[in-house]
Amino acid sequence: MNSLDYGGIDKNLIQDFFCGFARFEYALKRAGYLKENEKRVMLDWDSFAKDISGKLDKDPDPKLKKAIEYLTVHPPKKQVVKEKKLGWQDISKIDSKGIEAWILRVIRTIRNNLFHGGKFTGKPVEEVARNDKLLNASVIVLRKIVRLNQFVFKFYDEPLS
Numbered sequence: 001m002n003s004l005d006y007g008g009i010d011k012n013l014i015q016d017f018f019c020g021f022a023r024f025e026y027a028l029k030r031a032g033y034l035k036e037n038e039k040r041v042m043l044d045w046d047s048f049a050k051d052i053s054g055k056l057d058k059d060p061d062p063k064l065k066k067a068i069e070y071l072t073v074h075p076p077k078k079q080v081v082k083e084k085k086l087g088w089q090d091i092s093k094i095d096s097k098g099i100e101a102w103i104l105r106v107i108r109t110i111r112n113n114l115f116h117g118g119k120f121t122g123k124p125v126e127e128v129a130r131n132d133k134l135l136n137a138s139v140i141v142l143r144k145i146v147r148l149n150q151f152v153f154k155f156y157d158e159p160l161s
Contacts, residue, residue: 009114009131009132009135010132010135013132013135013136013139014114014135016135016139017110017111017114017135017138017139017142018111018114018115020139020142020143021107021111021138021142023156024142024145024146024152024156025043026155026156027146027152027153027154027155027156028043028044028045028048028152029041029043030155031149031151031152031155033045033047033048033152045101045104045105045108046097046101048104048149048152049097049098049100049101049104050097050098050100050101051149052100052145052148052149053098053100054098055100055148056068056099056100056103056144056145056148057099059144061144063140064140064141064144066137067136067137067138067140067141068099068103068137068141070133070134070137071103071106071107071134071137071138071141072094074130074133074134075090075091075106075109076091076106076109076110076113076134077089077090077091077109078090078091078109078112078113079112079113091105091106091109092105100145103141103145104145106138107138107141107142110134110135110138111138114131114135
């Protein structure tokens with residue numbers, strides 16, 4: 001792989017995803033969605049999801065509905081170690097915490113798989129086109145979900161100094 005090859009994934013899509021995700025995490029921190037932890041900063045994703053509960057399903061945007069449907073029908077798998085070998089495990093299904101908490105978990109899994117090289121277990125994943133679909137759906141959802149809480153969106157949209 002040369003320096004311009006991103007494993008078949010569109011580099012602009014990767015950039016949109018990572019920049020949007022990083023900016024979203026920044027906004028959550030600034031808005032105070034934090035868990036008590038003396039050793040490291042931990043975001044309180046479930047608290048944010050609870051605060052926007054019921055709003056995601058009410059958005060009439062067909063692109064958002066299609067993105068959520070794709071992530072729901074074709075969620076990523078989580079990379080795990082089984083018997084000292086890398087493997088894959090299904091992520092949990094939508095539970096009592098609701099669609100918002102679940103979709104945020106899905107997007108974090110996509111981020112972790114991509115950022116930490118989780119798409120590979122000794123050989124490249126066969127469904128390279130699926131990576132673009134997962135990233136594109138995630139970008140669409142992130143752009144909408146950050147706007148569901150005006151306090152978080154204020155920090156998301158503020159200029160960095």
